[in-house]
Amino acid sequence: MSIQRIEEIRNIPLFADIGDESFATLTRGAYFQAFPANMELITEGESADFLHIVHSGCVELFSTWAGNETTITTLYENSTFILAATIKDAPNLMSARTLSKSEVIMLPSEDVRWVFERDPAFAMAIVVELSRCYRATIRNMKNLKLRSSLERLANYILKQHHRQGDTLTITLPIEKRRLASYLGMTPENLSRAFKSLGAHSVRVDGQKVTIGDIDALNRFAKPDVLID
Amino acid sequence: MSIQRIEEIRNIPLFADIGDESFATLTRGAYFQAFPANMELITEGESADFLHIVHSGCVELFSTWAGNETTITTLYENSTFILAATIKDAPNLMSARTLSKSEVIMLPSEDVRWVFERDPAFAMAIVVELSRCYRATIRNMKNLKLRSSLERLANYILKQHHRQGDTLTITLPIEKRRLASYLGMTPENLSRAFKSLGAHSVRVDGQKVTIGDIDALNRFAKPDVLID
C-alpha cells in the first residue's frame, strides 16, 4: 500500500487513538481495494478472514433464505462490517455487495484480534463500534416490529431529511427496490406507500422526495430517539 | 455481598479469565439482588448505570412505541443485558422485566469501562459476549424478515427441541402471548399457527408441544445454521 493510502487509513475514527505500533501491525497485512458496483464482497456462511471497512462508496448487507433475499442495512464511509464474526472467528451471518463503485479496506481478522488484546485504545474503539452496530440493529428491529410499513417509510424520509441537512427535498440514496427490502416490504407496496404518504404532504418524483409540511409528517411518523 | 455470593459470581463465564484485581474492582460496587416475577428492572430511555447479569431466573427484554409493546428476546442464566448501552454510556434502547423470580447481578457501568481498559482478558470476554448478542439479534432479524410466521414457529419448536435434549415433547419456556410477541405475531395468530402445524405433525396441549414426525417438521421448517 502507498504511503498516501496508509495516511488516509490512519485518519479513520477507528484508528484515531491507537498507537503507531498497533497501527503498523494492523496495516501490514491489510488490503485496500477498489470494487465496481454490484460486486459481492462476502457471502454468508464463509469464514470472516478480514475485518472490512468502507472507505468510500456504498455497501449493502443482505441475507437469503429459501430463495428470498432481504436487505439488512446499507453502509457508507467509515462503516465497518463483519466485525462480530471477526471477533468470534465465526462464519458471516450476512452477505455484502457494493451498490456503487467502492473502496474497501480489509484487515486480517487475526491481526485485529491480536491488536485488540494488546492495545486498550483499539479495544475500546472496537467495542464502541460494535456497540454502535448492535444498537443500530436493535433500533432497526424495533422499527420493524412496532411500526406499520407506512410509518417506517415516513420515519425513513424524516431520517434522510436530517441526514441531508434538513432540506425539504431529499434524494433517495438507494434504489427503491432495496429501500423496500430494507423496510420489510415489496417494491410494489413501497410505491403505493409513497402515494399514501401524499395524505401527509409527501410528493415523489423519481429519486426526489419532497416534504410539503414537515410538521404534518412528524405528527404522522412520531419519530422516537430510541428508534431513529 | 457475602463471600459465597462472590464465589458464585466468580464462576460466571464472563469472569473466567480475568485477574483477581479486576474482579475485585468489578464486584466492589456491585449488587446482587433477588427480584420477584414481573418486575420492571429497566426502562428504555434511562441511562445505563449498571451492567446486568442474569444469575438465575428469566428476564424479558422488550420495547414500546405508540402504545405497542414487543418482546425482543428472553434471557436466562448468565446472560448479560444493557451491555452496549453500558459501553457507550448511552440510554437503554430496551426495557427489561423479570418473568419469574430472578437473581440479578449489577455491576456499575463505570467500573466495567474502567476494567475493560485495563484488563485485556476482561475486554476480550466483553467483546465476545457483545458479539454474541449482536449476532443473535441479526439471526432474529433474518428470522423475522425472511420467514412467514408459521415457519418461525416451526423453527422455534425445533430450537426448543434441541435445547431440551432432543425430546419429542417440549415445554414452552414462556407464556404463549410472549412467544407470539417474540415471533412477531398476535396471540390469536399463534394459537392458529399451532393448529396449522398439525399438518406437520405438531400437537399442542397447554405448555406441552409434541412433535410427531421430526423429519416432517424439519422439511417444513428448513432450519438454517445461519439463522437458528
Next chain:
DNA sequence: CGGTTCTTTGAGGACCATCAATACGCGTGG
C-alpha cells in the same frame, strides 16, 4: 372459590404479497 389473566375460537376486515402488464429510465450498439 372468585377474580384476573391468558388462551382459544370465530367473524370480519385491513394490510400486504403476488401476478401481470405497462411505463419509465438508462446504457449500449447500430
Next chain:
DNA sequence: CCACGCGTATTGATGGTCCTCAAAGAACCG
C-alpha cells in the same frame, strides 16, 4: 442520434396472511 434491450418503477386486480374485535373457555393466583 435513435432504436433497442434490460432492469426498475408503477399500476391494477386478486388473494392470502395476519390483525382486530368480541366472546367464551381455561388456567392461575390470592
